[in-house]
């Protein structure tokens with residue numbers, strides 16, 4: 001059984017039929033990437049999993065349990081963390097305050113200290129800036145904070161939407177390595193990524209999406225060897 005399974009979902013914005021039968025899975029320990037052009041429906045897929053954009057048909061399952069009808073908070077409590085495209089770091093709160101918001105209660109002081117140590121292990125830069133307010137962080141630091149805030153909820157699955165967008169090449173490389181480490185230590189990741197190289201490097205499997213439908217599913221090697229799919233659906 002897959003940790004996360006999206007089964008034939010149809011999601012609309014008003015009358016616009018955006019997701020037209022999307023199915024995908026992420027197994028325990030996998031990095032699975034959704035890749036595709038602007039407007040393909042990648043973010044809508046993540047929003048559908050989180051119950052923000054509600055599928056009209058189809059199901060989302062976590063460890064086999066149907067979570068399609070649950071509210072967004074309940075879904076987060078079940079163990080799915082969402083790192084949105086626009087990062088949503090709270091600009092008036094400090095790094096530490098932002099991280100505390102990400103902790104889903106019940107961790108107590110000792111638990112909280114341990115969690116913070118763990119995320120600062122991934123992102124030492126955030127420890128240096130612990131009392132800095134969100135608005136004074138660079139784009140890269142905000143992205144780190146957004147991911148760190150997801151991690152402190154101890155998710156089973158993290159949905160990460162275009163983490164490398166707008167970052168300098170060195171930071172892209174750095175962040176790619178950090179995501180790989182987070183995954184190796186046990187967090188399943190469903191990633192949306194437009195940079196093919198990053199996607200190929202990080203993923204165990206990829207889905208290519210176009211116009212609200214999955215057009216290809218395979219391993220990085222299979223996608224590398226398929227120039228037709230690359231030319232039809234990816235900007236390369």
Ligand SMILES: Nc1ncnc2c1ncn2[C@@H]1O[C@H](COP(=O)(O)OP(=O)(O)OP(=O)(O)O)[C@@H](O)[C@H]1O
Nearest residue numbers: 013016018036037038039040041042043044045085
């Ligand atoms: N709130 C909304 N209301 C109406 N239409 C929307 C809304 N959000 C997205 N759309 C439309 O839904 C389609 C899919 O958008 P989505 O944001 O899921 O694409 P995406 O693959 O994440 O693209 P990008 O790479 O630009 O982030 C697009 O045609 C977009 O214009």
Ligand SMILES: [Mg+2]
Nearest residue numbers: 042043044085
């Ligand atoms: Mg998007």
